[in-house]
Amino acid sequence: MVNSQTYASRWLLPVLLTVQFLVSLDMSVVNVALPDIGSGLGFGTESLTWVVNAYALAFGGLLMLGGRLADVVGRRRVLAGGFALFGLASLAGGLAQAPGELVAARAAQGAGAAALAPVALTLITVTYPAGAARSRALGLWGAAGALGGAVGVLAGGLLTDWAGWRAVMLVNVPVVALALPLARLAVPAEDRRPGARPRLDLSGALLVTAGTTLLVLGLVRTETHGWAAWQTAGVLAAAAVLLAAFAVVETRVSQPLLRLGLLTRGPVLAANVFALLMSAGQFAAFYFTSLYLQEVLSYGPTATGCAFLPFCAGVVVGTAVSARAIGRVGAGALLVVGGLLGAVGIAWFAPAVAVDGGFLLSVLGPSAVASVGIGVCFVPLGTAATAGVAPEETGMASGLLNTSRQVGGAVGLGVLVTVAGAHDGAGGAQGLVDGYAAAYWVSAALLVVAALAAGALHGRRTEGALLLGRDGALPAQTPSSENSSKESRERVDPDVSRSTYG
Secondary structure: OOOHHHHOOOOHHHHHHHHHHHHHHHHHOOHHHHHHHHHHHOOOOOHHHHHHHHHHHHHHHHHHHHHHHHHHHOHHHHHHHHHHHHHHHHHHHHOOOOHHHHHHHHHHHHHHHHHHHHHHHHHHHHHOOOOHHHHHHHHHHHHHHHHHHHHHHHHHHHHHHHHOOOHHHHOHHHHHHHHHHHHHHHOOOOOOOOOOOOOOOHHHHHHHHHHHHHHHHHHHOHHHHOOOOHHHHHHHHHHHHHHHHHHHHHOOOOOOOOOHHHHHOHHHHHHHHHHHHHHHHHHHHHHHHHHHHHHHOOOOHHHHHHHOHHHHHHHHHHHHHHHHHHHHHOHHHHHHHHHHHHHHHHHHHHHHOOOOOOHHHHHHHHHHHHHHHHHHHHHHHHHHHOOOOOHHHHHHHHHHHHHHHHHHHHHHHHHHHHHHHHOOOOOHHHHHHHHHHHHHHHHHHHHHHHHHHHHHHHOOOOHHHHHOOOOOOOOOOOOOOOOHHHHHHHOOOHHHHHOOOO
């Protein structure tokens, strides 16, 4: 276990927040630059989507592997390697001269992000002591992610208008050049006892990477091919087979990539179900709001980005509130409250968007409510996802949470684009608005289901719930009849024992 008082430096949290900001930024920064990228490199209409999809596929497919690598080879090595790959890929993308070169660079960026994202959450969990310090760090971590997504839209417009599309790739290079040496300085080398280093489950890594990649691929292509097309059904069926095989393999290896027993912990299960459903609703709502501003209200790229800045402010407010409240009300209650408040805000969009609408009436009010609700959820999500998890498995738990969020976003976008298209009966601007409104209603419903599921699952008297009561005290334990390796895997992180998981 990393001793936070010995090793934590003033540079550690800024480095981890930079990770979260960059990962979120690069999921959205290229979107408004796509027309210029297409004309500049000669992309076809359909192939242009791979500038976005290549990043999403590599990121979503490799998150579980990235999280486990941090446990196996060391967090500082994975963080440094992820930064290096991300920076080199950004440079290669900015210098690309052909469509294939840019798509390959975006895939490499996604692979780097898949190493960075889980290790950032892991380091927060094992470095900052449970209580106010960890809650504050998790709050800032969540705010950095939301800020990165919104700033990505704004920065993409500004950079494309002022410096050309290549700037949206090259902007990462100086950030990484500064963050990489700071990461090596701030993150301690881990002290491992002889023979204690875990092994990488290669068969599980191959299966989950292939399965998750195919799942995300099938979902992101539904807008082009539809759900009934063989291209969609075949890919999703293959993904289901591979992921089922992964689940079987993980029950039979001694050191799995994902120990399925983690999901018997009420807080961990609640966090992942909530993240899956919340991301499905939140990402799609973000997408349709961007379309509404540009396609109906005729906002330009820069103005669209500016319109999302109040959302960033709301997320900061929500995370600050939850960081202060989690010790009193617990993670489960905050997930319920935040999810329901977010649902109210997203539902408000449905009647607010109109052909003759404007920013103040159609966007600002709903954004303010939804963003505060979503912001409230970030601290309890990070807290619950690693509740009672042993230090050597925190990367595993972090990779699982990030995978749930990424897959949830892909599922939500695929489903809700179909919903919007099915309700676009009037045609023209009114048809677009009708479709967006239908998608907002479904998005809000997903957040309601997420809140209810979190309330039901978080308090379950499973292994995790029994180990961690409301006051965080560890109950007396009786000797287990299971073998010592099992006991080692199930041991609770001592720093977690003083936290509160409601």
